[in-house]
Amino acid sequence: DEQTFIAIKPDGVQRGLIGPIISRFETRGYKLAAIKLISPSKEHLEKHYEDLSSKPFFPGLIKYMSSGPICAMVWEGRDAVKTGRALLGATNPLASAPGTIRGDYAIDIGRNICHGSDSIENAKKEIALWFKEGDIV
Numbered sequence: 001d002e003q004t005f006i007a008i009k010p011d012g013v014q015r016g017l018i019g020p021i022i023s024r025f026e027t028r029g030y031k032l033a034a035i036k037l038i039s040p041s042k043e044h045l046e047k048h049y050e051d052l053s054s055k056p057f058f059p060g061l062i063k064y065m066s067s068g069p070i071c072a073m074v075w076e077g078r079d080a081v082k083t084g085r086a087l088l089g090a091t092n093p094l095a096s097a098p099g100t101i102r103g104d105y106a107i108d109i110g111r112n113i114c115h116g117s118d119s120i121e122n123a124k125k126e127i128a129l130w131f132k133e134g135d136i137v
């Protein structure tokens with residue numbers, strides 16, 4: 001089955017949103033295949049966001065992502081990458097529809113609560129970056 005990498009960013013963990021976010025994926029019908037809390041190194045985060053390294057907001061993004069533990073997860077099921085992104089909502093929470101995670105819980109693009117892989121190829125890369133093979137059931 002298709003797998004995607006979903007992460008609850010430091011603001012989401014700090015605000016107590018791990019439960020509600022997991023609940024949305026579970027009730028939609030996805031299966032949790034791996035989960036851990038992690039405080040990743042700066043190098044790890046720079047690798048995760050390497051495609052954005054030239055953006056003006058990159059240093060702030062790395063700082064934000066380093067500001068507390070992250071809940072890293074692998075979710076599995078039909079069309080998990082595309083539907084996972086739909087559950088999260090648009091990157092800019094002000095453009096996220098109500099009913100999506102960002103649309104219900106966020107207003108700031110620099111604190112948008114969660115991450116989801118944007119393609120099957122990137123999902124594979126991100127899962128390999130954040131998890132060891134034996135961690136995934």
Ligand code: ATP
Pocket residue numbers: 052057061090091109110111112114115116117118
């Ligand atoms: P994510 O990869 O977190 O799921 P995304 O793929 O929807 O987000 P990207 O364009 O890859 O969006 O941006 C990655 C992250 O960088 C965003 O989720 C957000 O936290 C941050 N970001 C993007 N654009 C901006 C911006 N203009 N100002 C501040 N932060 C930004």
